[in-house]
Amino acid sequence: MYSTGQSPAYGRAFAHFSLVAQYRAHTDETLGYLDQYLYEFHQYKDVFKPFRISKKTRKAAATLKASKTKELGEKHKAENLVDGIQATQAQIRNRLQDDGREVTTAVDDFIAAETHFSFVKIHLLAHYAYGIRRSGELVQQSTEYSELMHSIQQKHPYSRSNRGVDFEQQMLDDYNRIHCFRIRRLTLLQLAREDHYTPEIQRVLGLYREKDRNRVSRYLCEGNPLPEPDTLPLFIPSGQSELTRRRVRSRTAQNSYVRNDPLLGYNYPLSEYIIRFYERQFGRTDLTTESVHGWQAHSFKVLDIPVAMFQSYGGQDSVVHSIRCTGDEKYRGKVRNDYVWVNCAKSNGIQSDLGTLVPGRMVKLYTIIDEDGKKLVALVKLLHPENGGNVDPRMGLIRVTDRDCRPNSEDLHMVLVKSIWSVAHLIPIPATRSFYVNSTIDLKMFNSFYSRKDCAQEDIPALYCDSGCSEDDSTEGETSDGSDGDFPG
Secondary structure, eight states, rough: OOTHHHHHHHHHHHHHHHHTOSSSOOOHHHHHHHHHHHHHHHGGGGGGGGOOOOOHHHHHHHHHHHHHHHHHHHHGGGGEEEEEEEEOHHHHHHHHHHHHHHHHHHHHHHHHOOOOOOSSHHHGGGGHHHHHHHHSSSGGTTTHHHHHHIIIIIIHHHSOOSSSSTHHHHHHHHHHHHHHHHHHHHHHHHHTTTTOOOOHHHHHTTTOOOHHHHHHHHHHHHHHHOOOOGGGOOOOOOOOOOOOOEEEEEEEEESSSSOOOTTTTTSHHHEEEEEHHHHHHHHHOOHHHHHHHHHEEEEEEEEEEEEOOOGGHHHHHEEEEEEEEEEEEEEEEEEEEEEEEEOOOOOOOOOOOOTEEEEEEEEEEEEEEEEEEEEEEEEEEEHHHHHOOOOOOTTSSEEEEEEOOOOTTTOOOOEGGEEEEEOHHHHHHHTTTOOOOOOOOOOOOOOHHTTOOOGGSOOOOOOOOOOOOOOOOOEEEEESOOOOOOOOO
């Protein structure tokens, strides 16, 4: 009754409508997209009509089919004799086929008339654009905030009461007391920012550096007097995300050298990939296998990347993508070598929907210590974008393939972690080595692809850049200096 090819178009239109509706700021252009995606949704929604048939409608359709078949059978029973002559088998067969088509058409028309999408939630979609124009973004009308306040203002205070006859008053007093303390703390923190503070305010609010905070805690536990205020400088948190730089953690081995990692299962040992990386990235042609073997190469399992959320104000809102690279080891029962986006800015000039981003699978994560210092690098196996990296017009998604590399070819690429943009969400295609790029996994990914934005304009170093980036902003372990890091995108 309906073409199965309409299903991807329906899902794509509904996903795009949902994502655009979640924008924190709108223009006439984005609201036009909202209306366009809603129109496409209504255009293809009938593909799911067979799945909205109720039990009552199915029962009535079966009754209609039986009665219609019986009626046509009785009608044509007498017509089998024409002027006393029995109709031929071909004539009877043709009449039965015509009756079957008539019954099927009648049943389909009845189901189509009884099955519809006329319910409140579908109708509300038509009012989204009008509501945004009148009242602003839809996020401010979300029920998440009231649900959160239900826990803070009711559940937690009730759990701290004695559940007696006056528990309502106890709940109000508890919440008001906590709220007053929070307001007082904000007031003292603002005074400290304006340089109007005392050592007592610094101690109560804990405005110390990490190492000084541990020192003060030890003195207080032992009952000793605190050091002089001059030795404890004031430290005020910036209010930004705790992680502002890329960070590696979960080291696999101590004091490992390049010569100790042959990279079994791949075309070259680690030393060969390092030589090619330094030649491509920094233009160094003086390196040999013997000179590289003496370098230290510490391997890690996790790379944390802070990614600014889409339409975040001042870059304050961010999420941390924890990229795991366990090699042959298992994490929670399975091997984890996550897929990531790598920025390859130097291309052949062909523009595609992927821009300068290429998905790849993490193989190894290292800190290379050479004569100039540390460099945080990663070995990735890049995937090949099909159709020139453009969107498949039928599925509305980009398809990439994991190709088998020939022996003696560069199957892996070593890159700086600055070139890694974020986690890539790929959907495997059964019985193939290909994947679909899930470009609707979140608002940031959706906007990056469908705005046709070239990601080389963002603050992401490229895999094949002409200028050498010898200093890495990434760190091992925790970062607590509060300096501005590089936020991808």
